[in-house]
Amino acid sequence: MMDREIVVIGAGPAGLSAALEAARAGAEVLLVDENHKPGGQLFKQIHKFFGSKDHQAGVRGIDIGVQLLEEAKELKIDVWLNAEVCGIFNQNEVWIVRDKERSVTVRAERIILATGATENAVNFPGWTLPGVMGAGAAQTMINIHRVLPGQKVLMIGSGNVGVIVSYQLLQAGADVKAVVEAAPRLGGYGVHTAKVRRAGVPFYTSHTVLEARGKDHVESAVIGRIDERWKPIPGTEIELEVDTICIAAGLTPLVELAFAAGCRPVFSPVLGGMVPVHDAAMRTSLPSLYVAGDISGVEEASTAMEEGRMAGLSAARSLGHIDDATYRIRYEAVENRLLALRSGLFGQKRRDAKEQIVSQSQG
Amino acid sequence: MNRIFEHPILGPLEDTELVRIFVDGEPVEARKGEVIAAALIATGKQYFRKTIKLQEPRGIYCGIGRCTDCVMTVNGVPNVRTCVTEVEEGMVIETQLGYGKWGRGINS
């Protein structure tokens, strides 16, 4: 069995940052990701980030991803791609299957789980037809595989993912027929919504998709108005001729590994559902396990990167790679950036939800 | 053809080596290193499999290897997730009906 000081599971924004921070502190890091390419959501974010200068405002996610990868090479971090983590035994034995062919068990003194989130389902008649897919799936197809999943698209959900992917579908040459939002008000940040609106895409609030129609593939979609109890109002149906329906109904933290390993769960509706209890230093109820990014609560790539730094920092320090004084300084720098990110209307709710989780870890 | 040849941000689609795969017996040119699902979407394939109970069509849903809705029979082995499996030269890909059948003609 191989030994490594720190195994980071997931090479998205959180995992990459955690691996870099830990490696910079001198820890021996193995970074594992089940995809062919690292970067997770980063390489799908071709829009410009915004926020303070520290958060690389005005830089596209994809460029941040490339930058982090360069640093990972320089720090000689061992990166295993096409490597699926199938289980964690005794809180420190990581069972990894490489290239879908051979199994390896790595004994890790610390494990950082940065496995991200998975898309929520919306069930409507015909939702299993080919052509109905998660917005993330469409984004992956366009930005990574460079194929258009369809020509005429209905987007369900006007949150950030919904409007960003709608814009990216337009950029890739697809025709977005409509964005449907069940709530009375639109969800995403104004800057993204405005871009899609300018492109002439109609938004339908208090609307939902009632049915997808088609024989072997989506051929049309029926949408309709809903009342405040989300019940469809008869007579308001509109049939749209589309061949693709994207679902952007929020994300849920991908917590299977954390809970199977034994991390204590806590329910946080604002951050996407059940998450592992963790303290401000991103450590879970199991002393050798840390979390970072959407697994610890669904937020954004920028907060994921900061949480990754925090987890990498704390894990390295717990192995004696950083003295307390240096740790205190770096800890506060990351904490301030996180506070800045979790500001404003949306940010405040997320900050309170995080504090709720952290308070559970002291209990 | 659903390939994005020109993209305002990602730029032009660079040419790569082509790989020949067989989809339900038909030869298809795929791009080396791309996943099976992308190659099939590029050809406009309507559905990847028919379900076991009601024989209903299924295709891509999560796109990142978690929901297992895009599985097909590849080189005689059923239930291969096409959205996370890269194409290889000479790969034999079949639309999967129900739980599929063993390629080596063993379908007792």
Next chain:
Amino acid sequence: MKDPRDVFICRCEEVTLREIEEAIEEGYTTVDDVKRITRAGMGLCQGRSCSKVIARLISEKTGIPLSDLLQTGYRYPVRPEKMMVLDNDGEGDE
């Protein structure tokens, strides 16, 4: 318009809303109970796309808070793997 109760909740095992509601009405009021009665969540994706929806359905029908219903029990492997990955004598050490 199709009958909304025929909509699938579990994609892998093709389990409909009707079957899940019937199980809940029979008194099976956790995600695990509904899985063992209807097979929803037993498929290849192991409940990834349906367990949260089932938890919400149970909560709506019984009033049990969602936090008591959401799934926290998982079994390995968390990804389907071919048996060949472990059918070797030594460990695939690097």
Next chain:
Amino acid sequence: MEKTYDVCVIGAGIIGLSCAYYLAKKGKTVAVLEAGGFAHGASGSCDDMILFQSKKPGINLELAFESLELYRSLRDELDSDLGFENYGGMVLIENRGELQIMEQFVTQQRNYGLDVEILDKKEMRRRQPLLSERYIASTYSPMDSQADPFEVMHAFSRHAGRLGVKILYRSPVTAVEQKGQGDYLIHYGIGSSLRALQVVNAAGAWAGHIALMVDENVPIKPKRGQILITEKIPKLGETNLWSARYLVTKLSSDYVIESTEEERQLGLAFALTRSAGSSYLIGSTREFVGYDKGTTMEGIRAIIRQACSTVPILKDVHFIRAIAGLRPATPDGKMILGEHSSRPGFFTAAGHEGDGISLAPVTGKMLAALVCGDSLNAGLKELSPDRFNVRNMEAV
């Protein structure tokens, strides 16, 4: 005042639910208290076999015959196909040493009424085309069958419910007090309680703890079985499969099998059975690890290695889940069924180890008869809990 029932059954596994159903059929008012959820114990984490070939001639084999007939009739009685299948079974034989022991065993079983025979390699491979070359012969019995535990338990619950049985899940029993003759007070959950004239301890691997609550001795220990579940695949062969390797060690203690130290420690025995959901259940281990229902790397690897060396095509089959169940094991390999003579009104129906699914109907039926005081054939005396209660030993 607490509600009173004729009988309180502790445990809603396949045994407890069968007991509740048959008791209700005989007119008893019944409450079932289950600590976990539906099918959370061994009944929900086992292979689904009604297996004959693993049983030595004797009471277990006899009861299995009766149980098979009951399963056939229950399909109509409970209006459910119960996932009942009769694929038959084959026990694979690797070498001459095993063949010799299995030939004797098959003869004994045939004399006892089991339709079983030895197949030569050609006939074996005709029925199992995907077998590895290393097997020289096998047994074959058309009687080995199976039922889907979830469907059986659901059917028992549905019909018991129609007969007025109350099944309470997530209601762990915390104390059992005997208040008087035929008057038990059973405490469960947080501060709840109910009364019953008689109590049936069907708590499986936990039956020992329940018995202690009334100072009775039920020496049942949990024996963990790890099992892998595959994706849905076409049938691999005509019948379900076991290997003689483990069976022969039970049949003749001096026979040394060539298995690794790890396999011996894990109590590894090969079992490959097709489930109602068209996936395969591959097992299993036999480990005394207390109540730990976790799976281990060693257990999963050992099961896989044995499966792939038996049916090589399994290398390409995905396994989607590793589970573990706690078989309730008794010191003499026989279930414990009957009233505790030193605790009248307290019955135990547990300890089936690997035979819970196959013997559930006959156990429920016999238990209901015993509770109602019907006289059963003397042969069942050997199943009585009194065999483990030292106090009675002196009295007898």
